[in-house]
Amino acid sequence: MKYLATNEIGFDAASLGFPSVKTCQAIVYETTVGLFGFHDALSNATIFTRRCDAFRQFVQSYAINHATQSRSIIGVITREQRFYKTTESVAAWKAQLVEVATVLGFTGDIWGVRLEEHVGKDDSSYMRFDVAPVRCKLSYKRWKKMDFEDRDLPKDVTTHALLKPVSFEGMLSFDDRPFARTEPTERNRPVVRRGKTTEGNLNVVQDKDFVKFR
Numbered sequence: 001m002k003y004l005a006t007n008e009i010g011f012d013a014a015s016l017g018f019p020s021v022k023t024c025q026a027i028v029y030e031t032t033v034g035l036f037g038f039h040d041a042l043s044n045a046t047i048f049t050r051r052c053d054a055f056r057q058f059v060q061s062y063a064i065n066h067a068t069q070s071r072s073i074i075g076v077i078t079r080e081q082r083f084y085k086t087t088e089s090v091a092a093w094k095a096q097l098v099e100v101a102t103v104l105g106f107t108g109d110i111w112g113v114r115l116e117e118h119v120g121k122d123d124s125s126y127m128r129f130d131v132a133p134v135r136c137k138l139s140y141k142r143w144k145k146m147d148f149e150d151r152d153l154p155k156d157v158t159t160h161a162l163l164k165p166v167s168f169e170g171m172l173s174f175d176d177r178p179f180a181r182t183e184p185t186e187r188n189r190p191v192v193r194r195g196k197t198t199e200g201n202l203n204v205v206q207d208k209d210f211v212k213f214r
Contacts, residue, residue, distance in 0.1 A: 002160050003153070004039040005186045007051075009058050010160040011036050015130045017191050020143045022124035023081045027100060030071040030136050033064050035129055038100070042082060048096060052103045054163050054179035059104060061158075072109040072135060073101050074210075078125045079116050094213040101214070110214040115140055118203050126191055128202060135210070139202035146199070148189040157183050 002010040003017040006024055010016065013034035018026040021039070029036040038055045040048070059066070075097045077083060083093040097110050115125050124143040129136045161181035193200035 001190070002037065003188065003191055004037050004160070005184065006039055006041050007163050008161065008184055008186075009036070009038050009055055009163060009181070011058075011062065012159070013131070015128065017129075018076075018127040019146070019148070019191050020124045021076070021078055021127055022143075025082050025096070026076045026127045026129075027097070028074045028076075028129050028136065029059060029100070029104060029106070030074065030129075030131075031064060031066070032069040032071060033062075035131060035136060037129070049099065050165070050177065050179050051163050052100055054181065055100070056103045058161065058181060066105065070104075070106050070108055072111060073097055073104075073106060074111045074113065074129070074136070074138070075100075076113045076115065076127055076138065076140075078123065079114065079119060079121065081124075083114075085114075097213055109212065111135075112211045112213050113138060113205055113209055114211075115205070118142065126202075128199070138205040140205065141193075141199075141202050145194055146191055147194040148187070149192045149197070151189065153188045153190065155183055155188050157181060160184060160188070162186075 001015045002012040004010050016035050016037040018039050023042040025040045027038040036059050083089045119142050126141050126143050126146045128139045162184045163179045164182045165177035166180045
């Protein structure tokens with residue numbers, strides 16, 4: 001199990017957790033060998049493209065056949081914190097996920113999920129993805145009911161990294177900086193139900209709530 005904080009990417013063969021997703025988007029690239037995750041913070045189009053390229057490099061560092069072992073891309077947001085329900089905003093959401101797919105060279109299914117039930121208007125969410133036979137299982141809880149356990153998990157930049165912009169001479173602007181993978185600066189801690197020692201019961205997203213973008 002990997003827990004990906006803001007601007008972190010990671011891989012796990014079974015499960016990924018995304019703490020406190022509000023204006024961010026949890027993006028998961030599902031393959032037959034496991035889940036690649038990208039906790040993308042709200043930014044402009046140029047920075048998003050830079051992060052996508054760094055995510056591509058991370059994914060391609062794994063010795064798997066992405067042409068035959070990829071399954072889907074899933075983007076999950078909390079209510080209208082990241083994208084509104086307008087036609088224009090939903091099209092922008094789809095465009096971001098298509099960009100991720102294009103960078104990865106992925107031509108399969110793309111899904112979007114907007115969490116609304118059991119989540120308040122100004123809430124952030126804890127999201128959990130688990131490998132499943134057809135499509136990964138997505139569970140969630142409003143973040144105010146969750147917390148971090150006070151213990152640290154091991155850090156391994158080959159499976160869990162922070163995307164950090166790199167400065168270089170001749171940089172045209174702040175947004176032109178490429179992103180590199182570095183060791184996460186935040187503590188790497190498990191997520192549990194507030195006051196408990198486990199996650200407890202999470203809400204499970206139903207098939208009808210997955211919107212097919214491609």
